[in-house]
Amino acid sequence: MSSPVKPSAMSAGVLRRSTPTSSTVDRPKLTVVESTRKPGSTASAFSATSAWSWDRSLTSCFLNVSFIRTLIEQPVCQWRRPTPARRIKRLGRRGRSGPCQGPATVAHANTTGRHAGSSVVIGQKLTSVDRRSKSRHVVSCLGRRQGLNALIPREKRDEAPLKDRGTRIAGSRESDGTVRAHGGPALGMTATETMSLAINLTEAFRDLVQIGIALTSERDLATLLHRILTEARRFTRAEAGTLFLREKDELHFAVVQNDRLARRLGDPEMQRLLQSEPLKLSEPSLAGHVALMGEIVNLPDTYAIPPDRPYSFYPLFDVRCDYKTRSALVVPLQDPAGNIFGVLELINALDESGRVVPFDVEYEGLVRSLASQAAVAIRNARLEDLSFKDALTDVYNRRYFIVRIEEESRRHLRFAEPVSLVLLDLDRFKDVNDRFGHRAGDEALREVAQVLLKHSRNFTVVTRYGGDEFAVLLVNTGKDGAVAYGERIREVIAEHAFAHGTVTVSLGVASLPEDAASGDDLVVAADKAMYEAKRLGRNRVVAV
Numbered sequence: 001m002s003s004p005v006k007p008s009a010m011s012a013g014v015l016r017r018s019t020p021t022s023s024t025v026d027r028p029k030l031t032v033v034e035s036t037r038k039p040g041s042t043a044s045a046f047s048a049t050s051a052w053s054w055d056r057s058l059t060s061c062f063l064n065v066s067f068i069r070t071l072i073e074q075p076v077c078q079w080r081r082p083t084p085a086r087r088i089k090r091l092g093r094r095g096r097s098g099p100c101q102g103p104a105t106v107a108h109a110n111t112t113g114r115h116a117g118s119s120v121v122i123g124q125k126l127t128s129v130d131r132r133s134k135s136r137h138v139v140s141c142l143g144r145r146q147g148l149n150a151l152i153p154r155e156k157r158d159e160a161p162l163k164d165r166g167t168r169i170a171g172s173r174e175s176d177g178t179v180r181a182h183g184g185p186a187l188g189m190t191a192t193e194t195m196s197l198a199i200n201l202t203e204a205f206r207d208l209v210q211i212g213i214a215l216t217s218e219r220d221l222a223t224l225l226h227r228i229l230t231e232a233r234r235f236t237r238a239e240a241g242t243l244f245l246r247e248k249d250e251l252h253f254a255v256v257q258n259d260r261l262a263r264r265l266g267d268p269e270m271q272r273l274l275q276s277e278p279l280k281l282s283e284p285s286l287a288g289h290v291a292l293m294g295e296i297v298n299l300p301d302t303y304a305i306p307p308d309r310p311y312s313f314y315p316l317f318d319v320r321c322d323y324k325t326r327s328a329l330v331v332p333l334q335d336p337a338g339n340i341f342g343v344l345e346l347i348n349a350l351d352e353s354g355r356v357v358p359f360d361v362e363y364e365g366l367v368r369s370l371a372s373q374a375a376v377a378i379r380n381a382r383l384e385d386l387s388f389k390d391a392l393t394d395v396y397n398r399r400y401f402i403v404r405i406e407e408e409s410r411r412h413l414r415f416a417e418p419v420s421l422v423l424l425d426l427d428r429f430k431d432v433n434d435r436f437g438h439r440a441g442d443e444a445l446r447e448v449a450q451v452l453l454k455h456s457r458n459f460t461v462v463t464r465y466g467g468d469e470f471a472v473l474l475v476n477t478g479k480d481g482a483v484a485y486g487e488r489i490r491e492v493i494a495e496h497a498f499a500h501g502t503v504t505v506s507l508g509v510a511s512l513p514e515d516a517a518s519g520d521d522l523v524v525a526a527d528k529a530m531y532e533a534k535r536l537g538r539n540r541v542v543a544v
C-alpha cells in the first residue's frame, strides 16, 4: 500500500455531511420524565441512577458516595429470570428491535424477574403501564396490543390498564421525537439479542469507580492515554478505538487500537498504517462532528445511517484495510470548564461469541462518565507534565523527585518494601561544554536521559536532579538490585556513542532501610556515595 492510509474512515468515519446544525444532531439519551419511586427501595436506586445526570463529571460522581454505595449494595439485576425472559424471547421471535417508524413497545423487567411494566410508544406519544422498577428495556416494532400481550402474563392482562404513571423513555429518542431502539435491523438483531447484551449496571458502576481510581493515579500522560482507551474498550467490549486530542483546528490521533488488525497485520504494521495526518475540523468526520458539537453519537451500523443525519460514513479505511466498521460510539472528552479537548471513539462492540453488535444505549452515559474521569486525569497529567518535567531532557525534574521520594519513603514505612536511590553525575562535564560548546553539552544531557529511560523499568523514577546530575528512584528494589542497575547504567553510558565523543558517569547508591531512615537521609547517603565515586577516580559505582 503505497499511499498513507487515513484511519479516519475506520475510526473517525470521514464523511460527507449534509449541513449539520446543533439542533439536528442525533443524541440518543436516557431521560426520566417523571419518577414514582419510593426512596430507599431497589427501584429508587435505579431511579436515582436515571435521574443522575450523566453529564456530571467524575468529581461529582465520586462525591456522591452514598449513591455509589447504594448502587453497589443493590442485588445484581438479573435479566435471565424465567418469566420476563420467556415473554421477551417470544417478543423477540415476533419482532425486531430497530428504528421504529410506527408504534413500538418498550418492555421493562425488574430485579425480581417479574414483569415490571411496559411502555407503549405510538408515534411520538409515550404512555406506560404498571412500571415498578427500572432495569432493562427491549423495544419491539410490534404494535401496542401485541407488545403488551407478549409481556404481560395472560392472567394479569385484564388488571393491567394503560395508565400514565411514571413515564420513562427507553431506547433513544430521535430529534424528531420518535423512539428508536438500539440494535438496528441492518445487523439482524432481534429483541432477544438486544436483551442478551444488556449490561449489568451495578457491575458497570463498580467497574467505573475502579477505572476512575486507576486513571487518576496514572501520572504519565502517554501511559494514561493508552490506558483510557484500553479501559474504555474493555468496558464496552469494543474491538477497536481511537483517542483523539484536539490541537487548534485539528484532531490528532493520540492512541489507536484495533485488535483484529493487530492480529492480522501485527502491531507495528498496523500502527504504521494507522499513523495518519491529523483530521481537520473543517472537514467532515464523525470525530470532528462530536468535537464540534460535544454530543455523543451512537451508531448501531455505520453503513445504515439514515440520510437525514448530519453525517454519513465514508468507508475509505475499511476498503483499504479490509476492515468492517459497523457499530460506533463516539464521545467527547470535555474538561470541567466544558472545553472539548478530545474525542474517544469506540468501534465495533463484540458480544460473547465475538460477533459485532451495537453499543448498548446504557453505555452512552457510562462512557460519558468514563470520559469525564479521563478528562480530569488527562488535565492533571498535563499539568504534571508542565510542572514536573524538565524542559531540556523531558525526564521528571527535581520537584517531582522530592514529591516521589516523600511518597516512597512513606510507602516504605507502611509496607516495609525496600527503596533505593541512585545519584549519577557526569564526569568532567565542564570540559565537554568548554571543548564542544554548550549546545553539545545540552545534547549530551538529553542523550544520557534517554539512555536512562531506555534501560529502566516503567515504574523506575528517572529525574534530572540539577545541572549534570540525575537521581533515579528504584521502587521496591533493594541494595543489590540497585548496585546492579547502577553498574549496568555506567557501562551503557561509557559505551554509548555520544555526538561529541564519550561520556562517563559516577554513581552513588543508597537504600532504605539499610542506609537511612527517611527520604532526606537517603539523598544525603547517596550523595556521599557519589562523591566517594568521584574521589576514587570517577566512572564507577559506590554503595554506602
Ligand SMILES: Nc1nc2c(ncn2[C@@H]2O[C@H](COP(=O)(O)OP(=O)(O)OP(=O)(O)O)[C@@H](O)[C@H]2O)c(=O)[nH]1
Residues within 6 Å of the ligand: 392, 425, 426, 427, 428, 429, 430, 431, 433, 437, 438, 439, 440, 441, 442, 445, 466, 467, 468, 534, 538
Ligand atoms: N550544557 C549544559 N551544561 C550544564 C547545564 N547545567 C549544568 N551544566 C554544566 O555542568 C557542569 C557541572 O559541573 P560539575 O559536575 O560541577 O563538574 P564536572 O566538570 O562535571 O566534574 P565532575 O562532576 O567533578 O566530574 C558545569 O560546567 C555546568 O556549567 C546545562 O543545562 N547544559
Ligand SMILES: [Mg+2]
Residues within 6 Å of the ligand: 425, 426, 427, 428, 429, 430, 468
Ligand atoms: Mg559533573
